[in-house]
């Protein structure tokens with residue numbers, strides 16, 4: 001048996017489920033039971049009857065699964081798979097910001113630690129952020145963190161004036177505007193699909209702005225388009241290509257050239273996935289009192305999305 005087949009066999013023996021984010025390596029997406037964005041991963045985690053969840057994604061995604069499923073064993077193939085965006089907002093800094101604005105609601109992007117979520121009123125992902133912010137009382141001021149680009153995009157689309165934390169994703173910050181312009185020149189009439197974590201100057205050139213799931217759905221729902229220019233982590237191209245085999249998806253390169261990959265997402269490998277499932281290692285532990293406070297804004301998100 002090859003490694004993927006051995007992983008599938010272990011899943012059966014252990015009643016384990018493998019969940020993978022769209023930014024994972026293609027071979028991990030292919031072996032997973034479920035592939036999705038962080039909203040879908042949280043929704044599946046909330047309802048699975050598996051005993052073990054292996055979260056092939058970054059640390060905050062595994063933490064979210066653990067918070068939603070405290071009685072299950074949640075494993076991550078590479079525990080060092082972090083997120084520069086989540087790291088840009090420490091719980092103590094958010095606590096200080098909140099203290100300066102005691103009348104504000106706190107809306108946090110899902111790319112945050114459990115400790116930050118514990119200080120939050122409602123969590124959002126890029127799939128449901130607009131929908132959720134629109135449901136919040138209009139007279140209530142909002143602190144939004146940590147992604148400034150996503151927050152700016154929500155402000156633009158909703159007319160809210162949320163105060164924004166100054167954080168960002170280093171992968172989405174480095175898409176080259178020049179490359180987009182030259183790709184648009186090379187392929188006129190080709191739509192640009194972009195993630196709202198991209199800089200506003202990139203979003204200005206986008207035809208469709210949305211989460212990985214929304215961009216994927218757009219491609220699926222527009223079979224008349226034979227080509228797309230894509231500005232998000234290039235891992236999503238695997239699922240796009242599978243869903244739309246006759247369409248060309250052109251990734252926007254990073255400034256200075258090269259494919260725009262998240263090095264944290266790529267830390268998980270098939271071998272590490274196998275080892276972690278076999279040994280049930282790298283178990284995620286969330287402090288109970290933190291988990292108790294963090295589950296409320298996640299559940300609120302699931303209800304509101």
Ligand code: CIZ
Pocket residue numbers: 021036037038039110111125126127195210211212213
């Ligand atoms: O929410 C997620 O899964 C992320 C990090 C990206 C996206 O838009 O799907």
Ligand code: SF4
Pocket residue numbers: 023058082083084085086111169170171172233262263264265
């Ligand atoms: Fe974090 Fe950006 Fe990597 Fe997503 S792509 S995990 S936001 S560093």
